[in-house]
Amino acid sequence: MAETFIILRDLSRTRLAAPFEERVGPEPGLVSQPHVEVVELGKREVAELRRDPAVAALARPMPTTLPGGPEDAAAPMPEAEAAQQVTWGVQAVGAPDSPRTGSGSVVAVLDTGIDATHPAFTGMTLVEEDFTGDGTGDKNGHGTHCAGTVFGRPVDGVRIGVAPGVEKALIGKVLGNDGTGSTSDIVKGVLWALDHNADVITMSIGIDFFRYWRTLEDELEMPQFLAMSRALEAYRATLRLYDRLMRMAVAQAATGPGTVVIAATGNASHRELDPDFEVGPELPAAAEGVLGVAAVRRKQSGVLAVADFSNTFAQISGPGVGVVSARTGGGLTSKSGTSMATPHVAGAAALWWEELRARGDNARAAAVAGALLMNATQRVFDDNADDEDLGAGLVQAPR
Incomplete structure (x- = not known):
């Protein structure tokens, strides 16, 4: 068959x-x-x-989706944020104090598309490509929110973007309007972004392993053990697929500056139920050469801690709870998730590309990734912070 x-x-x-x-x-x-x-x-x-x-x-293609958890529903902008000129996430990574804005950096956002008419993207060159069959544009809102955090211009007097000086962005729609897709679309999107010389690729996407398993068991009427075995085989092959894809990205860096690839680790942990209820990173964040991003939250004491939902064994972390960014159709909205933490790291990567180019240093993907990890800080976390949850620490902009 x-x-x-x-x-x-x-x-x-x-x-x-x-x-x-x-x-x-x-x-x-x-x-x-x-x-x-x-x-x-x-x-x-x-x-x-x-x-x-x-x-x-x-x-075999596997279903992809937005990482599950708290990010599924948008919320109004918190009153505390409405009174600020800079969102707490942008402030936390030190972007307002950086001399860099991301100018000259090309960022690829592989997500649900973008609302290109939103004021947050005024004056930008947005190269859109649809891999889903739903057409360009964003009827979901997730991609617009993530893009706003990476490079959005101020909206209603509020700075939402880490790197608002980015002039060109590649917008690959790899998830449909319902927020679902296939690993084949992600692979196509990554190759497209590499071919268009992206400095940074950011993906707030996960594999829906259990939906694939249930489809095999229920719709195809496979015995439970066979369905589980087939799902695990597909996951293993997909991991190898992503690993090979990342090795291709490294190989391309031999003749050019290369690309920094960043992805959300996922939101499957439940530390609010049990401190040990921690889940490892999902694909593509778990693939070789991808910077997996954890989400952090603010505590009443003013320090930061890992978000209860954030998956463990990340390489680096970013603000991921109550993140205010662009809303499809205009205005601002608040979302939470490792999806929201990831574009903070992507924006910081755009700043570091500009910084290394301005220094005349060897501005290559490996150097940018190294700068992100070496300059991340752990001083902002509480005493119970776990390195395995937070990676190198909270991403920081060049100062």
Whole structure:
């Protein structure tokens, strides 16, 4: 029986020379850039492709969605925030004190699209691409909110963006209007962003593992053990797919500055029920070379702590509770989640790209990622802060 598979191809992996001869690379006319296909394959075809050196990865598509948890519903802007000229998240990462604005940095937001007419994006060049079939634009609101935190201009006198000097953004719609999609769309979106020379890729997305499992068990009427085994096999293959994708990004950095890839770790933990109810990072945040982001919250004492819902084993953290940003249709709204923490880190990455370029230093993706981790702070957390929850600490802008 034929099934749907994602094929990630990379012809640069093939050797077009006889033994002991110098490798000369792909033949003229062949597509050497990595690309993805989604096709129906039988068992024999799958086995043959796994032996093909030009096939970097092969995986069944898995459903993707917005990370579950508190971010599902937007809320009015808190009164305390309405009285401020800068949102607490932008303030916490030190962006107002930074000499950098993100000018010259190109950021790719892979999400539910964007409300390009929102005043927060006035004067920007927004390159939109739809991978879902729902068309460009944002009828969900999640992508607009995340984009606003990365590079939004002030709205109603309130600064919402960490890097409001970004002039160009790549907006890849990889989740449909209902907030769901497929891993195939994410892979296409990442390759598109890499091909368009993004300095930063930010993804507030997760794999819906349990929906995939339930679909196999309920809709396809698989026995429970078989459905569980098939779901785990698909997850493993997807992890390898993302790992290969990130290695391609690193390989591209050999001939250019490269790309910093950032993703939300997810909101599946429940520390409010039990301090040990902590879940590890979801994909794509768990993939090799991706900076996984945890969410932090404010305490009444003024210090910060990990958000109860934030998944553990992140590389870095950002403000993720009560984050005010752009609302689809205009105005501002408040959301919570690791989805909201991630664009704070993406905005800081845009600032660090500008900083390293201005210094004349080696402005490359590895250097930017290193600057994010080395300059993160743990001084803002309470005494019970756990490094495994917060990673290197709260992201900071260049000063």
